[in-house]
Amino acid sequence: MKRRAGQRGVALLLVMWLIALLAALVGAFALIARTEHLQGRVLVRGLVAENAARAGIEYALTRVAATDPRQQWLPDGRTHRWRYSGAHIEVKIVDENGKIDLNQADITLLTEFIRGAGSDPRQAATLAAAILDWRDPDSLSQPAGGGEDGDYASAGLPYGSKDAEFESVAELEQVLGFSPALYAKLAPHLTVFSGRVRPDPAFASAEVLDAMGMNGAEVVASRQRWDPSSGLPAPTLSDGSLVGGSSGTYSIESRARLADRREAVVRAVVRAGSSMPGAAYTPLRWQAGD
Structure with a gap:
């Protein structure tokens, strides 16, 4: 039991x-x-x-x-x-x-626009010149400095200047001297689709108008x-x-x-x-x- x-x-x-x-x-x-x-x-x-x-x-x-x-x-x-x-x-x-069209704007407009985003005048001129060097077909640096292949190599970047037009605004991040923070400020006001100088x-x-002198x-x-x-x-x-x-x-x-x-x-x-x-x-x- x-x-x-x-x-x-x-x-x-x-x-x-x-x-x-x-x-x-x-x-x-x-x-x-x-x-x-x-x-x-x-x-x-x-x-x-x-x-x-x-x-x-x-x-x-x-x-x-x-x-x-x-x-x-x-x-x-x-x-x-x-x-x-x-x-x-x-x-x-x-x-x-x-x-502002990255492929058409002149160096004066680009310089004033970048300066308005917080860069000092000398730095703004150099960055604007780097944009022109990126898009122009020659290997000559702009008077303000800019960036050609040798400058990219000196900065430790594995690529050189494109020497051709921007295909997208995002390419600006690859241009010599542009930080992610600066790019974020500039990008909403840039284009590659207008074909306009001004x-x-x-x-x-307002940021673009300021750069235009208004x-x-x-x-x-x-x-x-x-x-x-x-x-x-x-x-x-x-x-x-x-x-x-x-x-x-x-x-x-x-x-x-x-x-x-x-x-x-x-x-x-x-x-x-x-x-x-x-x-x-x-x-x-x-x-x-x-």
Whole structure:
């Protein structure tokens, strides 16, 4: 009897351990399932926010091309707000004509622009010369210094001057003397798509306008006070109107925020029109996320 009682006790203990093990397994599976559900939800909401931000880019292109002044968005950097499928969307659109073209700007404009970003005058002149040396086909350094193959070798860089035009603004990080911090300040105001020696003041930022010898803050304030739908004439400068002709190539930043505070941002450079059937624009640069 005692042996049977002992066997029953052992069996009961084993059953209890088995129940505890099964309960732990069920709990673990439930936790994994919940975690995967939450991860899936986060991913889905992220995709919803990103698609809403992309919709902001699509919508901005329709508004900037509108012929009715009451509907038209000016591509001068001001913030435009829109609601789409429950999402709050903020869009900034800038015509590339308002930026400094790395392949066309002269050394004076480049020097003043770099100086305005915090460089001292001598350093700014050297950096501007390095941009010209990067894009020109010869191996002669600029009078202000610049950077040709020997200068890159002396700096320990495994490459030399490109001696060809910039293909993207990002190439500026490779130019001799440009730090990541300085590049981050300059990049939003630069382009390789305008083909202009001098930016169009109708779309230029305050930083670019300052480099052009204008009062950037005053010009931007005057420009943004004007409402195209008011019927009033556009503000003017001594050398022309503050309403320029659109190039059809734009930098667009679209930021979407959902009701649950999920956010997504898409930054792109696009050209209106496309050779692809059904496409409204040609993407030249695309960045999703900060």
